[in-house]
Amino acid sequence: MSEQLFKVTIDNITVEVPAGTTILQAARQIGGDVTPPAMCFYTPLKGSGGKCRTCLVEVSKGSEKDPRPMPKLVASCRTTVMDGMEVKSVTSQRVLDARAGVVEFLLINHPLDCPICDQAGECHLQDLSYEHGKGGTRYEFQRRTFKKHDLGEFIQLHMTRCILCYRCVFTADQVTDKRAHGVLDRGDHAEIATYIEKNLANDFIGNVIDVCPVGALTDKTFRFKNRVWFTKPVNAHRDCDKCCGEVTLWMRGDEVFRVTARKDEWGEIKTSEKTGKTGWICNDCRFEKKKASDWTVEGLAPIARHSVIGQGKYPGLQRPSETIERVLDGRKPRLLMDIHTVSEVNKPGIELSEIKGPATGDVFKQ
Amino acid sequence: MARKLLLEKAHVEGIRYYDVYRREGGYRSVEKALKGMTPDEVTEEVKKSGLRGRGGAGFPAGMKWSFLAKPEGVPRYLVVNADESEPGTFKDRYLMEFLPHLLIEGMILSSYALGANRSYIYIRGEYAWIPDILEQAIAEARHNGWLGKNILGTGYELEIYVQRGAGAYICGEETALLESLEGKRGNPRIKPPFPAVKGLWDCPTVVNNVETIAAVVPIINEGGDEYAKIGVGRSTGTKLMSACGNINKPGVYEIDMTISVEEFIFSDEYCGGIRNGKRLKACIPGGSSVPILPANLLLKTAKGETRYMNYESLSDGGFATGSMLGSGGFIVLDEDQCIVKNTYTLARFYRHESCGQCSPCREGTGWMEKILWNLETGKGKMSDIDLLWDIQSKIEGNTICPLGDAAAWPVAAAIRHFRDEFEWHVLHPDECTRRNYGLAHYADPIYVPATA
Numbered sequence: 001m002s003e004q005l006f007k008v009t010i011d012n013i014t015v016e017v018p019a020g021t022t023i024l025q026a027a028r029q030i031g032g033d034v035t036p037p038a039m040c041f042y043t044p045l046k047g048s049g050g051k052c053r054t055c056l057v058e059v060s061k062g063s064e065k066d067p068r069p070m071p072k073l074v075a076s077c078r079t080t081v082m083d084g085m086e087v088k089s090v091t092s093q094r095v096l097d098a099r100a101g102v103v104e105f106l107l108i109n110h111p112l113d114c115p116i117c118d119q120a121g122e123c124h125l126q127d128l129s130y131e132h133g134k135g136g137t138r139y140e141f142q143r144r145t146f147k148k149h150d151l152g153e154f155i156q157l158h159m160t161r162c163i164l165c166y167r168c169v170f171t172a173d174q175v176t177d178k179r180a181h182g183v184l185d186r187g188d189h190a191e192i193a194t195y196i197e198k199n200l201a202n203d204f205i206g207n208v209i210d211v212c213p214v215g216a217l218t219d220k221t222f223r224f225k226n227r228v229w230f231t232k233p234v235n236a237h238r239d240c241d242k243c244c245g246e247v248t249l250w251m252r253g254d255e256v257f258r259v260t261a262r263k264d265e266w267g268e269i270k271t272s273e274k275t276g277k278t279g280w281i282c283n284d285c286r287f288e289k290k291k292a293s294d295w296t297v298e299g300l301a302p303i304a305r306h307s308v309i310g311q312g313k314y315p316g317l318q319r320p321s322e323t324i325e326r327v328l329d330g331r332k333p334r335l336l337m338d339i340h341t342v343s344e345v346n347k348p349g350i351e352l353s354e355i356k357g358p359a360t361g362d363v364f365k366q
Numbered sequence: 367m368a369r370k371l372l373l374e375k376a377h378v379e380g381i382r383y384y385d386v387y388r389r390e391g392g393y394r395s396v397e398k399a400l401k402g403m404t405p406d407e408v409t410e411e412v413k414k415s416g417l418r419g420r421g422g423a424g425f426p427a428g429m430k431w432s433f434l435a436k437p438e439g440v441p442r443y444l445v446v447n448a449d450e451s452e453p454g455t456f457k458d459r460y461l462m463e464f465l466p467h468l469l470i471e472g473m474i475l476s477s478y479a480l481g482a483n484r485s486y487i488y489i490r491g492e493y494a495w496i497p498d499i500l501e502q503a504i505a506e507a508r509h510n511g512w513l514g515k516n517i518l519g520t521g522y523e524l525e526i527y528v529q530r531g532a533g534a535y536i537c538g539e540e541t542a543l544l545e546s547l548e549g550k551r552g553n554p555r556i557k558p559p560f561p562a563v564k565g566l567w568d569c570p571t572v573v574n575n576v577e578t579i580a581a582v583v584p585i586i587n588e589g590g591d592e593y594a595k596i597g598v599g600r601s602t603g604t605k606l607m608s609a610c611g612n613i614n615k616p617g618v619y620e621i622d623m624t625i626s627v628e629e630f631i632f633s634d635e636y637c638g639g640i641r642n643g644k645r646l647k648a649c650i651p652g653g654s655s656v657p658i659l660p661a662n663l664l665l666k667t668a669k670g671e672t673r674y675m676n677y678e679s680l681s682d683g684g685f686a687t688g689s690m691l692g693s694g695g696f697i698v699l700d701e702d703q704c705i706v707k708n709t710y711t712l713a714r715f716y717r718h719e720s721c722g723q724c725s726p727c728r729e730g731t732g733w734m735e736k737i738l739w740n741l742e743t744g745k746g747k748m749s750d751i752d753l754l755w756d757i758q759s760k761i762e763g764n765t766i767c768p769l770g771d772a773a774a775w776p777v778a779a780a781i782r783h784f785r786d787e788f789e790w791h792v793l794h795p796d797e798c799t800r801r802n803y804g805l806a807h808y809a810d811p812i813y814v815p816a817t818a
Contacts (some may be wrong), residue, residue, distance in 0.1 A: 035582070049556075053724050054725075105725045138753055164723070164725075183722075187717060226484065
């Protein structure tokens with residue numbers, strides 16, 4: 001039964017997938033433009049998906065047995081394929097319109113504060129609006145705001161950026177011992193919170209940062225430290241008794257700015273090579289081990305070609321030749337004076353990655 | 367005088383209590399079914415009766431019952447949806463308040479047909495006093511041997527529980543209701559799987575409206591074929607209508623679906639005409655989520671035929687020129703009512719009641735409310751009307767549950783039929799805050815082209 005393969009055609013490309021595969025999963029096998037975007041679906045999380053409606057597709061033929069088309073657009077992340085099913089993703093104007101509509105809905109109350117958002121550069125909402133959204137907005141009203149909630153020392157919550165994908169709720173349910181946060185209230189004033197201010201400090205709660213598709217939940221220990229595209233992701237591991245210990249370090253020079261779990265091309269946490277299970281990482285690895293010496297570095301982490309993080313980090317990259325050496329007939333430029341040898345004015349002793357919170361004028365004043 | 371099946375005994379004094387209800391012939395259908403019929407025969411009678419779900423969608427109840435998965439060793443549940451929150455609908459309240467035993471009798475029959483040993487009544491939180499009435503009726507029924515173990519010596523066991531909701535419209539959607547009943551946040555589930563396969567606690571479940579379950583009683587008493595003779599076409603039996611708005615006699619009426627809309631509004635037996643001698647402007651015939659119709663399209667279809675109070679006739683012409691019978695919340699608007707304000711009120715309701723799970727409904731309902739408020743207060747622009755139309759079309763059909771559709775349809779219908787009133791609001795920003803557009807041409811006869 002389990003070996004039974006279903007033929008499914010998505011945008012005129014046919015693949016064979018096992019029974020029980022969702023349309024989204026089948027489309028990801030094809031890859032490229034055909035794949036619907038997914039903001040709330042997350043493969044390792046049971047029960048996720050179906051909420052954001054960005055992955056809507058048109059089923060123009062139900063199956064070989066029952067060729068009737070489905071009357072409504074369906075959420076591809078939660079609809080399983082049938083043998084002979086024909087799906088239209090980018091070839092259907094209805095789908096494109098609906099998708100553009102969903103992007104507009106997601107953005108009307110979004111603060112669009114990307115310039116100061118730590119998620120910028122690896123934000124799925126940025127990608128989504130760039131690929132499927134429109135240039136302008138028709139929304140003329142005040143954007144929604146929320147009372148601020150403090151989620152403790154590790155996790156920063158920006159409720160205005162949240163798209164209510166429920167991923168963090170599922171993560172807390174399925175990965176940690178006890179869920180301490182959830183969705184309060186309903187409708188457009190629904191929010192992620194703990195009801196009574198609680199410190200989210202469960203061993204694996206840091207994973208909510210990785211699953212958050214937007215900048216609603218970010219790493220407090222990385223807050224305003226650096227833009228992600230200035231840091232270099234490298235794969236590393238350590239022996240951890242709590243988790244698989246396989247991580248991506250986000251480094252600049254020898255400094256470790258941030259530690260995250262390893263993600264695949266869809267932004268989902270990869271299966272660990274060691275344990276064979278989803279590679280969730282513990283809070284210790286994520287928040288405490290911020291020295292390069294804590295880790296065994298394996299090498300550069302793969303970065304999607306379209307990603308801004310990939311800037312200048314490809315091996316075999318052709319760099320423009322240096323002009324100075326050429327015009328000086330091969331002589332090296334000489335440093336006339338290193339300011340740090342004669343002056344402490346720039347406070348070279350202060351390591352930016354080790355101060356608490358963002359670097360402000362106060363840091364250098366003391 | 368139309369035949370009454372549900373409310374026949376509603377005015378007998380003390381019918382709320384078991385002794386009177388039993389004296390008036392109550393519970394004889396249970397005797398008939400449990401002693402003389404198999405569960406499948408009960409289901410068959412309901413199928414033959416053509417009874418359609420009275421909650422709004424009008425899905426045939428017998429068909430729904432036959433879809434119920436029946437795996438061995440897994441309990442099955444019947445859940446009665448008494449979360450009657452649709453603005454304009456109050457028929458279930460009337461039934462439960464005055465005839466609680468009718469509901470219990472129907473539940474025993476339905477549970478027997480479905481093979482359920484535990485049944486639930488999920489009642490909306492705002493009906494704070496009704497759970498006591500139901501609990502009392504359940505206690506009386508148990509005391510007299512109609513509930514509990516070994517009912518009537520047949521070995522059939524049934525317990526009925528009453529669960530109050532906490533005041534959310536969305537919990538009237540069947541899967542959200544089940545979530546809420548399980549003690550979780552009332553978010554609708556993604557279908558499939560349908561409740562008939564995986565419902566309450568992942569067990570096969572049937573969710574039916576109060577009126578649907580109550581209608582099973584006369585079906586068993588009289589037989590499915592007899593029941594099907596009442597009414598017309600696929601609208602069989604009788605339907606409770608909750609009439610409200612600008613009419614002389616608001617209230618719950620039982621109709622047999624053969625009368626015309628005009629008769630229902632203007633005859634003394636039913637609504638008794640428009641209050642204060644005003645003229646009819648518009649009507650929402652089936653609860654707040656169904657499309658609103660102007661007077662001329664309400665009384666006559668686009669083909670110039672008389673419109674009747676039944677499922678088919680009210681939806682004649684589709685959404686372009688028709689509406690729906692829905693849950694039977696009949697809201698009548700007279701010439702003094704403002705359609706823009708009415709639409710705004712409905713949009714505000716749906717914004718408040720959206721569960722916030724899927725993005726189009728969560729964000730779109732609030733957006734529509736804000737635009738409609740601008741139009742209503744004379745701050746609107748001509749482009750806002752088209753924008754509203756675009757927003758509702760992006761919500762409709764793109765959400766998990768029908769609340770998105772329910773929020774989109776009233777706005778769509780208001781713009782479709784009353785666009786000039788919206789435009790008048792834009793063109794006369796001062797005047798629209800002082801007076802209403804009035805009846806205008808909305809009751810004028812519609813030109814019907816002659817056909818060869």
